[in-house]
Amino acid sequence: MSARTLKNTIFSAFICVPLFAAGCTTANETYTPPIKPGSSTYSNYLIGQFAVRHRQMDKAADFLLKVDEEKNLPEVLNKSLERQLFTILAGEGRIEEAARIAAKINSNDLMGQLVQIVRDVHQKNVEAALKHVNEMTSQGLGVYVKPLVRAWIIAANQGAEPALKSLETMKSQKGLEALYHLHSALLHQFGGNEKAAETHFKQAAQGPNGMSLRLAELYGTLLVKQNRMADAQDVYQGYVTAHPDSLYIQAMLDELDNGALSKRPALTIRDGLAETLFGLASSLRSHSTRQAGLIMGQLALHIKPDFPIAQILVAEILETDQRFGDANKVYATIPATNPFSWSARLRMALNMDDMDxxxxxxxxxxxxxxxxxxxxxxxxxxxxxxxxxxxxxxxxxxxxxxxxxxxxxxxxxxxxxxxxxxxxxxxxxxxxxxxxxxxxxxxxxPDQPFVLNYLGYSWIEKGMHMERAQKMIKEAVRQRPRDGYIVDSLGWVLYRIGEYEKAVPHLERAVELQPSDPVINDHLGDVYWKVGRNREARFQWKRAKSLEPDQEILNIIEEKLENGLIEN
Missing domain, CATH: 1.25.40.10 (Tetratricopeptide repeat domain)
Structure with a gap:
């Protein structure tokens, strides 16, 4: 059982809806060697799909772009290709290319419009950006995206006050209050009204998520700009108290101590828009929407490349798809002198281990x-x-x-x-x-299930504290009834105290939950033997042997296959 404290394994496949159908892949596919070009449009199309499946997304984009340029596919396949190509390009941060594809496929698609808006802002074409914002849907994700993006585009064109007025529509919408106050604070800060900005930061912290990490950083930065170092320290320490294991707040404290926060430049339109996109990416990083989250994160970095917390977010999303090498390339873009580099290097090390x-x-x-x-x-x-x-x-x-x-x-x-x-x-x-x-x-x-299980199981193996061990493991099973290792422990304690018939269903359940573990299969074989199901016992031992146990366990299994379970 793993105790790796810095990485959480999550998610499994791309979302397959219009403009997100980049191709679906499983989580345990192995890395393949570099892919070579084909001799025809169709061969390059198939090679591109192969690259998608094996997560060589940059290669896939190159092959599929070549196919798209040749225009030799049937119309229905070509349209599907354009949607897929858009998603791949945007997810890889190739925003200019993605914007060109988006312009061809669906003018009403929210993500396509958003990519074009970011392209326009990057090119300092505010009028074109505002046109695309006005065409953006207000349905679905557009409920969150459109008013925020529109406010920052208006701020670029007309200033903070008209932008704040345009944001008023979010104020009364349930669930959007914290977003409203956060971006109202940033717009007031952009407009030079630091007092109003502080008021809105405080109101944002009263939302359902309280003082988030990012909110603490932004509010603390405002306080530092006013030379209120002690107040900024209080904001950060408050977050530390609530989240003592957070590495990222330590990076902010480092920036406070070394004076980096006070040297940050004044808030810009790009900062505000990047903040919008980063917030959306954070919200969309879950299992079914992580490709959308990746695109949002890449958009944020396109307009604000030096954005360490967004760089970390993009890398973490890549990790969830087991693209560890690509994630490390993103982590490596964070300068070693930046306090966030510490967290990035920790995760890079974990990724290296995952790549053997x-x-x-x-x-x-x-x-x-x-x-x-x-x-x-x-x-x-x-x-x-x-x-x-x-x-x-x-x-x-x-x-x-x-x-x-x-x-x-x-x-x-x-x-x-x-x-x-x-x-x-x-x-x-x-x-x-x-x-x-x-x-x-x-x-x-107290009652931590992994500790209860490990200690209880160890006591069972040593014949110690059997009654207490049984109680501990029963509590662990109550908390984690679908954990095969913990269910195995309960079956094994019953076995060790001679309750063989009672042990059988628990050990059978453990094998169902963790079928590839040799020790659990071996345990089931032992209890089958004890209740007279000798043929099934030998089957389980053979199964355990096939699962490549360590040498000590293998020797015991081979002895049982030869002579049966010898009574002690």
Missing amino acids: RTDDAVEVLEKMIQQHPKRLEAHITLGDILRHRERFAPAAKAYGKALDLIGDQVGAHHWNLFYSRAITLERLKRWDEAEPLFLKALELE
Whole structure:
């Protein structure tokens, strides 16, 4: 079970609707070698689709652009190609090319209009941008997009006051109040009314999401511009108190300390429009809409390339589609001198590990530790990567250094660090050192299901505290009834106390939930043998053997296949 604290695995496929049909792909496809051009329009079309399926999106765009230029496909296929090509180009940040395709396919499509607006703003053609805004639909996503984009285009043409009036339509719409106040604050700041801007920032923080990370940064920056450093510090520290594990707020505190916030240039139209697009991208990064979120993020970067938090967002969306190399290219665009580079490099290391470049990941993290030896994150991430690769001794050392840095400043959010170090020590057969750390993790986070399961299972294996272990694992199953490893633990504790018939349904359920785990299949084989289902037991052991268990477990399975389960 993974304790990698900095990456959440999410999402699976592109959304397949007009202008988003870039091609659907699964999450576990392997990387393929570079693709070579074909000899005809149709071969290049098929090669382009192959590139899409294998996530070589930049290559796919090149091949499909060539096909589009040749115009040799049937009309119905050509229209489908143009929609797909638009999505790929926009998602890759090739906005000028995407805008040319958008102009050909559907003048009423919101995303196509938005791409053309960004192109117009980038080219300083405000009149063309306003024309496209006025043509934009107000339905669906347009409810959010149109008034915000229109306000900033009006501000570019007429100034802050007319823009603020145009935004009034959002004020009374339920669910849009926080957006209204955020952009009213930015427009007032753009117009030079800092007092009104502060009022709206405070009102935005009263919305359902409270003081978000981005809101804290923007409000804090306004305060710094007024030389109110202590007030800015209070805003940031308030966020830290609510979100103690946030890496990004630490980057903002670094900027506050080193004076970078006070040197930020005055707010521009591009900043306001990029803020709109970044906010939308953040909202659309979920499973079914991540391609739209990626496009919004790329649009934000097209008009404001130096936008670290948007660069990180785009990279994170690429990660969800397992495009780790492409994500790292985006992270690498954040200058090493920028405080956000720290978070970017942590994620780059995790991505390297996901690409089986573990030694490179370790090198990155060791350099970060040399740069800032007292920052926890690099030590913990190094430990996570080494533990994931079963390098338990150096992992335990990395976690130990992190615990040394914490000292007596232990908080509830540190439970995972104690848990992770405990696992490495348990795997190193240093149980006397591991057990107190498991218990400390439970002290910090009572009833945490992963800790309950791991500690309970370990006690079962050692024949210790069987009654307490059973209660702990039952609580873990109650919280996570679809976790095969935890359900297996409940079945195994029943097995160990001789309740074989009761253990059977739990171990069968565990195999259903986690069919590719050799240990769980082995456990089911053992309990089948105990209830007299010997043929099924041998089938499960053979199944466990086929799943490539480690050598110690393999030896035990082969002995059982040869002689059956020998009674102790």
